[in-house]
Amino acid sequence: MSYETRTAEFKAAIDAGGMVEAGDWMPDEYRQAALRFIEMHANSEIMGALPEREWIARAPSLRRKLSLTAKVQDEVGHGHMLYRVAEDLGKSRDAMIADLIAGKTKFHNVFHYPTVTWGDVAVIGFLIDGAALVTQKALLECSYAPYVRVLKRICAEESLHQRHGEDVVLELCAGSDAQRQMFQDAVNRWWEPIMQFFGPPSKPERDVLLHWRLKTRTNEQLRQRFFDTYVPKLWDLGISVPDPALAYDEAAGEWTWTQPNWDTFWQVVKGNGPMTETRLAWRRWMHEAHGWVREAMAESPARSAA
Amino acid sequence: MTDPRVDLLLALGDDELVLGHRHAHWTGVAPHLEEDLAFSSIAQDEIGHAVVWYRLAGELTGKDPDALGLGRPPEGYRNAILVERPNRDWGYTVARHYCYDIAEDVRLTTLADSLWTPLAEATGALRREERYHLLHARLWLDRLAHGPLDARGHLADGLVAALAEAPGLFEPLPGEDELVADGVLPLASADQHTRWRDVVTAELTALGLEHVLDGSAHHSDGEFVPTSSGELLDTGDGAAAAGAVASGGGLGGRLGRHSEDFAEVWEELTGTYRAYPGVRW
Amino acid sequence: MDRWEVFGKRTLDDPWTSVGAVHAPDREMALLLAKESFFRHGEGVDFAVVRLDDLHVFGRSDLLAFATDKTYRLQAGYTGMGDKRRRATAKAQAAGAVIDRPRPADKRVLNTSHRRREAADD
Numbered sequence: 001m002s003y004e005t006r007t008a009e010f011k012a013a014i015d016a017g018g019m020v021e022a023g024d025w026m027p028d029e030y031r032q033a034a035l036r037f038i039e040m041h042a043n044s045e046i047m048g049a050l051p052e053r054e055w056i057a058r059a060p061s062l063r064r065k066l067s068l069t070a071k072v073q074d075e076v077g078h079g080h081m082l083y084r085v086a087e088d089l090g091k092s093r094d095a096m097i098a099d100l101i102a103g104k105t106k107f108h109n110v111f112h113y114p115t116v117t118w119g120d121v122a123v124i125g126f127l128i129d130g131a132a133l134v135t136q137k138a139l140l141e142c143s144y145a146p147y148v149r150v151l152k153r154i155c156a157e158e159s160l161h162q163r164h165g166e167d168v169v170l171e172l173c174a175g176s177d178a179q180r181q182m183f184q185d186a187v188n189r190w191w192e193p194i195m196q197f198f199g200p201p202s203k204p205e206r207d208v209l210l211h212w213r214l215k216t217r218t219n220e221q222l223r224q225r226f227f228d229t230y231v232p233k234l235w236d237l238g239i240s241v242p243d244p245a246l247a248y249d250e251a252a253g254e255w256t257w258t259q260p261n262w263d264t265f266w267q268v269v270k271g272n273g274p275m276t277e278t279r280l281a282w283r284r285w286m287h288e289a290h291g292w293v294r295e296a297m298a299e300s301p302a303r304s305a306a
Numbered sequence: 307m308t309d310p311r312v313d314l315l316l317a318l319g320d321d322e323l324v325l326g327h328r329h330a331h332w333t334g335v336a337p338h339l340e341e342d343l344a345f346s347s348i349a350q351d352e353i354g355h356a357v358v359w360y361r362l363a364g365e366l367t368g369k370d371p372d373a374l375g376l377g378r379p380p381e382g383y384r385n386a387i388l389v390e391r392p393n394r395d396w397g398y399t400v401a402r403h404y405c406y407d408i409a410e411d412v413r414l415t416t417l418a419d420s421l422w423t424p425l426a427e428a429t430g431a432l433r434r435e436e437r438y439h440l441l442h443a444r445l446w447l448d449r450l451a452h453g454p455l456d457a458r459g460h461l462a463d464g465l466v467a468a469l470a471e472a473p474g475l476f477e478p479l480p481g482e483d484e485l486v487a488d489g490v491l492p493l494a495s496a497d498q499h500t501r502w503r504d505v506v507t508a509e510l511t512a513l514g515l516e517h518v519l520d521g522s523a524h525h526s527d528g529e530f531v532p533t534s535s536g537e538l539l540d541t542g543d544g545a546a547a548a549g550a551v552a553s554g555g556g557l558g559g560r561l562g563r564h565s566e567d568f569a570e571v572w573e574e575l576t577g578t579y580r581a582y583p584g585v586r587w
Numbered sequence: 588m589d590r591w592e593v594f595g596k597r598t599l600d601d602p603w604t605s606v607g608a609v610h611a612p613d614r615e616m617a618l619l620l621a622k623e624s625f626f627r628h629g630e631g632v633d634f635a636v637v638r639l640d641d642l643h644v645f646g647r648s649d650l651l652a653f654a655t656d657k658t659y660r661l662q663a664g665y666t667g668m669g670d671k672r673r674r675a676t677a678k679a680q681a682a683g684a685v686i687d688r689p690r691p692a693d694k695r696v697l698n699t700s701h702r703r704r705e706a707a708d709d
Contacts, residue, residue: 019599049334056330057574060587061372062323062357066350067659069330073346080339093339118578118587145599152600160662167665168587173675176585180678232694235686237672238679247689283335290337292460293396296453297338354655434654441650 003027014213019145022088030212034144035089037214042082043100043107049075050279051115052124060118067164068121074157081150088146101284103271110193112273119186122172125165127190127230131197133158134226135217143213173237180238187234188242195243195257196265198223227255310481311422311490312366313384316374317479317560318413319359320385323375325406326352327575328393337396348403348442351435358428365424376579380572381562386474388556390568394467397460400450401468404443405506409475411436412502421489444509451513465510465518471556472506473499479560591617592642593625595634603635614638 001009007027020026026034049072056072059065083093099105110128115121136155140148172183199219209215217225227246234241245258268276329349336342360371367374389406393399414433420426450461476499485491493501510516517525558564588610594603606625611617617636626634645651658664679685 021599046334053334056333057327058578060376060578060582062353062360062375063372063659064587065327065330066353066357067664069333069346069350069353070660072333073343073350076334076339076342076346080343083339148600149602160660163662163665163668164659167668167671170668170671170675171587174586174671174678176582178582179585228691228694232690235688235690236679237675238682238684238686240686248691250689250692286335286337290396292454292456293337296450296457299454350657351655354657358655431654434649434652438650 011212014143018143019148020143021145029208030214031089033208033212034147034214035086035091037209038082038086038089038144038147039091039096040106040108042079042086042096043105044111045075045079045082046097046100047107047111047279047283049079050283051111051113051275052121054115055118055121058118064168071125071161071164074161078154078157081153085146085150097287101280101287103276103280106269106271108197109265109268109273110190110197112268112271112276112279113190113193114275116189117182117186118168119172119182119184120190122165122168122183123186123190125161126169127165127187127194128197129158129161129165130230131194131226133162134229135198135222138217138222139215141213141216169237173239184239187239191242192260192264193268194226195223195260196262196268198226200262200265223257224254227257231255308481309366310479310484311425312363313480313560314485314491315359315363315366315425316382317384317386319356319363319375320383321389321406321410321475322352322359323356324383324385324571324575325389325402326350326354326356327571328389328391329399329403331393332399344442348439351439355432355435358432362424362428372579376576378576380564380568383562383564383568383572384479384560385564386471386477386556386559387565387568388468388471388474388559390559390565390571391467391471392567392570394464395460397450397457397462398464398467400443400446401461401464403439404447404465405468405472406475407436407439407443408505409472409498409502411440412498412505416491416493416498419492421492425490447509448513451515459523462515462518462523465515466521466523469506469518470521472502474556474559475499476502477557477560588612589617590639591621591636592639593617593621593634593636595625595631597631599632606630606634608639609636 006025007029010025010027010030014020020030052068052075053072056065056069059068083096086096087093096105100107110124110131115124133155136151136158139151140155142148169183172179201220202218204210204218207215207218210218227248231241231246243258245256247256248254249256267273271277271280326349329345329352333342333346333349336345356375357371360374363374364370369377388402391398391402411433414429414436418426418429418433420429447461450457452458453461476495478495479485479491482491482495486494507516507519510519514525517523589612590608590610591614592608593606595606596603609617609620609624611620614636617638621634621636676685
């Protein structure tokens with residue numbers, strides 16, 4: 001059977017709801033697209049640990065110190081599971097981490113920004129994890145079975161993070177004027193990156209991920225779903241969103257909103273965000289300083305009977 | 307005259323909190339992905355232990371755990387200097403983790419016999435978590451000790467530095483005589499130190515690392531390291547690494563006298579809490 | 588003869604789940620026998636075998652149980668959120684800050700469905 005025929009059959013099977021396993025035959029285009037997508041997801045979990053991690057040391061209570069540490073730990077755990085899934089598509093974890101710290105591969109735009117106050121922790125926990133949950137829940141319908149299996153566990157943990165994030169938000173909003181303002185300022189800082197997080201409105205027929213059912217929803221569908229859930233919650237708390245156009249259009253059945261600056265978005269994901277180089281340089285330095293630990297882990301020395 | 311039990315509980319809680327704080331710095335950047343997860347749990351456990359001690363101290367002082375853990379001036383903290391030091395590298399981190407968790411084991415075993423029942427009872431849950439910490443510390447110690455020369459060198463350097471300040475963990479507490487006389491503290495700090503030293507000496511000697519006990523990162527007559535490659539370490543300038551011993555045994559922390567590194571810890575640890583007095587988070 | 592643990596999948600989405608064990612001299616025979624031992628009623632879409640000796644059992648349930656308070660790792664650790672939301676909304680209302688812009692019909696400001704959501708959080 002020719003490659004083209006095989007690919008056509010594969011595509012037909014996927015379109016009919018078929019699932020793909022790591023050991024199955026798959027077209028190179030599918031393998032590459034799946035690898036890149038899952039590798040970027042894994043990278044984003046690992047890099048996403050850094051902005052929040054900065055507030056573990058500065059958490060305002062012992063309980064929050066514990067819950068934030070546990071949350072960042074979970075994000076690292078997600079990266080761990082996702083790299084495992086990506087590895088089966090033909091690239092080793094070492095190679096993926098090397099490419100990440102060399103700036104050769106990408107991670108989500110929102111993890112290139114600084115975390116200035118505890119309000120940023122609230123925004124990340126509530127809105128960015130909320131945005132991630134919206135996209136990841138949609139991915140549960142995707143065609144790559146090993147990814148779906150891991151996503152089930154990730155989504156369960158993300159729901160916990162969501163609750164943690166909402167709890168942090170509610171405490172700030174029920175707190176002093178300074179605390180409310182701290183959250184409002186953070187929402188103002190993060191709104192545009194969050195809009196960018198979903199990606200620009202795209203042409204579905206040109207989206208390779210939709211073609212292979214590695215994604216099942218368009219960027220715009222996901223963004224609209226995010227608005228549905230989170231904007232009313234913010235408004236009820238008296239927290240405004242820095243987009244004067246944002247409102248639900250009853251007749252059109254969707255939200256109207258203002259397009260962010262997409263040039264900034266492309267600059268950021270290409271590695272020119274405000275914190276990109278600082279965070280990558282630091283990770284690179286930690287990585288290089290501990291090559292000896294990786295060697296010690298790789299070796300199975302002639303051990304004394306212990 | 308303060309209740310000496312409060313000093314004891316603050317020393318216990320502050321050690322746990324400050325070390326947990328330092329350990330937590332590894333979360334997200336540890337040298338091995340799976341280890342990142344494991345060590346983060348240990349950091350969380352230590353912070354959780356601090357909460358247990360602060361809660362007990364709160365019954366004597368009427369203060370909540372946050373006020374005790376995050377609301378005191380720097381000189382009010384009673385932690386040993388060892389736990390406030392930066393993480394340096396993974397070799398020092400493992401070495402300190404090992405020294406500390408052996409000490410915590412000795413301490414909790416001692417306190418399990420306390421005649422002050424709430425204290426004795428509190429040790430139960432902590433000792434259960436401590437078993438994993440000891441397992442973890444010993445496995446890493448063993449792996450690095452057997453590792454390639456580089457790993458063994460990093461571990462030895464870390465051990466020399468950590469051992470030099472470990473005596474601070476057993477610095478006598480203010481009011482210790484009274485605590486011992488009342489049976490609150492069944493074994494004086496000095497005697498606990500002896501127990502700790504016996505364990506550490508035996509275990510490090512078994513790994514061929516007895517030279518670190520004398521403050522030297524290298525064996526005086528060269529050492530055969532049992533790696534698969536059978537490399538032999540050149541110990542030409544070994545004595546130069548012995549520097550860290552002179553820091554006075556890491557004493558002073560129990561009296562609120564800290565190293566220059568504590569300022570950074572205190573600023574990070576307590577800054578947000580202090581900036582917004584009286585609010586909920 | 589070795590004992591082999593058998594793991595099956597009910598659907599391709601499922602993780603491996605232990606279904607039982609077979610005695611067999613080698614891997615091929617274990618696979619052959621496991622099929623009819625555990626999957627003859629159509630119990631799944633795939634299965635795997637692992638030699639029992641190759642399962643390294645942790646065996647320390649004492650280390651898996653929570654010893655100190657770990658509720659911050661669980662949904663149940665975040666309580667009283669309904670009350671917090673009520674206090675936060677009351678604060679916003681008192682300040683005249685609640686934002687009433689067009690939103691989907693089922694997300695009306697402070698309507699009954701909102702109250703229901705609060706009750707579910709308590």
